[in-house]
Amino acid sequence: MIGNKGLIAPAVGAVLVLTTGFFAVQDAAGQDQGSLARSALTVIAPAAAGGGWDLAAREFQQAARTESVVNSVQVVNVPGAGGTIGLGQLQQLEADPTTAMITGAAMVGGVEMGGSSARLSDVTPIARLTDDFQVIAVPADSPWETLDDFLEDWREDPDIPVGGGSAGSPDHLVAGQLAEAAELDPAGLHYTPHAGGGELTLSLLSDANGTVQIGVSGFNDFRDLIEGERLRALAVVAPERLEGVDIPTASELGYPSVNLVNWRGIVAAPGISEEEQAELLEITEEMYQAPSWQEAIDRNRWDPSWAGPEEFSDFITEEETRIRALMIDLGLIDET
Template sequence: MAPASPGGGWDQTSRTAEQALKSLDPSRKVEVYNVPGAGGTIGLAQLASEKGNGNLLMTMGLVMVGAVEQNKSSVTLSETTPIAKLTEEYEIVVVPAASPYKTLADLAAAWKAEPAKIAIAGGSAGGTDHIVAGLMAKAAGIDPKQVNYIAHSGGGEALNALLGNKVAVGVSGIGEFAEHVKSGKLRALGVSSPERVANVDSPTLKEAGLDVELANWRGFVAPAGLNDDDKKNLTDLVTKMHDSQAWQDAVAKNGWADAFQTGQQFTDFLAAEQAKVKGIIAEMGLVS
């Protein structure tokens, strides 16, 4: 299950996994289906109703961790079986090519002067893009509650808002905006990585003056209530998929960073991320 509309990061990850699994065994039946809405929490609720189903994986990630809090979801990730963390992807902050903001310092100065006037486009409320915007505000000395964030259901919508000059700034995964930075339609002001990213003409946010670093990540969970055999079979299958040439090639092509974890390591990571994100979005005034 890709708990989002076609074309976004979860859908792309799901369909890449489908191809990689079929490359290992062409006779294997793998079906990807989409359950969009509410930052993945509609799909999460549907997963919860599949308790004990050892033939179902749901793609998820940092965005869902935020959406569970933001939407006050009655179903949480504690009602899933963590299987694997797959990839990480850093965020990029962009402006239209004709923007008066040539650097992140230019943007920060204008933003500080009139926070409400700077509209920032990104994905779902409480998701990675929104969190980066809040962390940038905090680093610039702006109250994160004053961020004028315009949530969109995907990178395509946010891109249209940017190119139509309906918003001043866009925040998204590097993969969603990189082509448009290369073509000159957008100007990159910073990336949320600890070091500069190959093939992306942009300083890091820290280098450009705002001490912010954050990686979006994606992984798989299964329904709760799996027996030990089903859990082991799914973990072994996803490990083989991760090791396949088809998956490794796709990770490189999409500019993802390999961040593979399974078992207790991923379970512990997921628990830590939930606590961290809850704190960040509470500070941003997104939850009471």
Template structure:
């Protein structure tokens, strides 16, 4: 069936590709990497977003391991991260400037048809993977993700879903679920927000009927009982966070992981690039980073340097194919 083909395609993008080349046995011990004097990390989304959390976790882990002397995070939200990309990409050769990137930015480039792409950056490392979740207000009548999409199919305008920017990983996954339940993705009333904090406010305030985002953005509200965890895109239950269903309960082909990474401007000399990659490898082995992975329920899918660069090109091809199938591609 067409739905199954689409589900298999997106699963290859988001799951199989994450597990490939994930050996991090070359990580160095703390203190072996050369310290970075001053580092600015651009989080291409609003505070509270997945990119913001990844950027600040990186900031703290680098600082605590003395890998960067004064790392700072700057939020530049908008258009699936492509607003920030457009600011960083022209700064060719600029040192001590990183930008968080990932599936959302890659898909945003393709769906928005931007002039700058990830080819205008230097790949440093893929940091982690994260499952997508569907949540609703705690008093929502929907008891399953099937209930939610049945309501959308019956009356698309009656159900709005808050998520990240148009073309983001959130948007892709809603499109995948829509296809699975026989709903035209274009019929879904998807409301984009620049960060998880804004989306959470919209859900709690009753402005939308559901929300989609990375697990870390909604987990605290689900644990506290402010939001109902309807669905998580993992094959197993998530420790400490209750969801009504997992992907395994619906279909194993719906397993899905978003991913996030660190990039730098293009045009860096080899010594500078190696210094940054070594810092991230050392950070990955630090106690602080391991604690961040556990805190946010991130999956440890770390790869770095040339290995990450090779994977990135393969991932871009797969994401383009899926967005073409979902009718979201402009490039």
């Protein structure tokens, strides 16, 4: 089964944050108990600081503050288990209308990997916001100057480790798709999970034993190091090249099946009223239309992909089915 190697440490970390993260969210929500979301809103970033979910949460916070959409917006980081610890904590905040959470494709995979009994369909959908894109990168001094260079060596030595985020994340699924495209058995993929993009980049830049020499992560996790020429991007997993970024897509390099697109959305606690859901939607719409959010989309090379609650709910159901099927095909989980 792919993804079992190296998973003990992340699992222990998940247990440690379960207590501290939950009380942080409880305290943040409790400070304004009974108030409306317009007065004070807590946004859970279900990952450590510096990752894609954290970035989306901070950009949401900044846009809401800049445009005075909400009087007070607080971001609380609850890392661990592919975002499913944050999901479990949101589920426990039953009927709390002042707490929301950034979510995405990685959380669907995290649930399938057994990280939580809660599912995205158990909480309240607000809106889908953006699409985000993964990049395959190596250190700047790597002998692999192109994706085909790497794949040629990978076919000769399928045990070359590929680094990325948590097990079942888009990074993991892209690595599996790449193995399949290279005519390797994805079930034999040597995938090395990391707690986030920061930990992965440290591994890529290190020569120590146990580090990796190729990784998959979100563009913004690698961006500074690519622009600083410390990492070399081999491919971006996107329908077309990112604007202003000279990185070929996997498709144009001859691997159209390497096509998993990450996405970001926002959900709320279960059990809130229709009026409370409508208020959170209105807040999100105002934030989304604000110039500062549009600037964030351009700055982070995201694609806007707005969907309201009903369409977003249907999309989540489709994603749960699609990602589960992909994970079965790649040997990540059993078909049970």
